[in-house]
Amino acid sequence: MAAGPSVMPLFRHEAVQTYKWMSHDDFGETLAIANTLPGPIATKMSAYLGYQQKGWLGAIWATLWHILPTSIAMILLFSVVDLISDSPVIAGMIGAVTPVIAVLLGQMAYDFGKKAVQGFGWLMGIGTFVLAFVLLQGLNIHPGFVIIAFIIYGLFHYRLVDKWRKRQQGESE
Known part of the structure; x- marks a missing residue:
């Protein structure tokens, strides 16, 4: 279960709306x-x-x-779960939480997709989604390599777009 990504809407709400530490786009x-970056997303975002807010000490x-x-709670909960692991109530609770996490992850994926379409346009946004899906699911390429490839592509894409825009501005003057 991926709990880290599922709390990103909460992080977004607190950082953007409650405390106004950053804009929605910055978040x-x-x-x-x-x-x-490697590692748990929630830990990286909290850091x-x-x-x-407060530099390295912060x-x-x-x-x-x-x-x-979370660490203390996990130690306590695993101790309790070990005692009641055969309970059908526990199995039902886990089953009830799974759809909530799926919806939160879906919301985050939608936000990423929306941002990609805003930045790339519909054709490129859908095209990069399909390409990523084929690389990850069809060709079974490790996600790290796909991420690195898209980062490299992004660097060149935005440089080319900037050159094209400057050229367009130069021609229109």
Whole structure:
């Protein structure tokens, strides 16, 4: 179960709407960059938000207080689950939470797709989605390699777009 990505809507709500630490677009860009780095996304985002607010000490503090409560809770919960692991109630609770996580992940995927379409346009947005799907599912290429390939492509894409826009502005003057 991927709990890290499922809490990103909560992170977005707190950082963008409640505390107004960053804009909606800035959060999306930060999340996209954080997704390219290895490790748990929620931990990376908490470290970044802490760093943004209070520097290195803030990053350490935010990361510690993001990880510590969960670690303590996991130790306690695993002890309890071990005692009641044969209970049908527990199986039902796990089954009830799974659709909620799926919806939260779907919302995050929709936000990423929307941002891709805004940046690339419909044709390129759908094309990159299909390409990523084929690479990941059809050819079974490791996600890390696909991410690196898209980062490299993104670097060239935006440089080419900037050159094209400058050329268009030069011709229109």
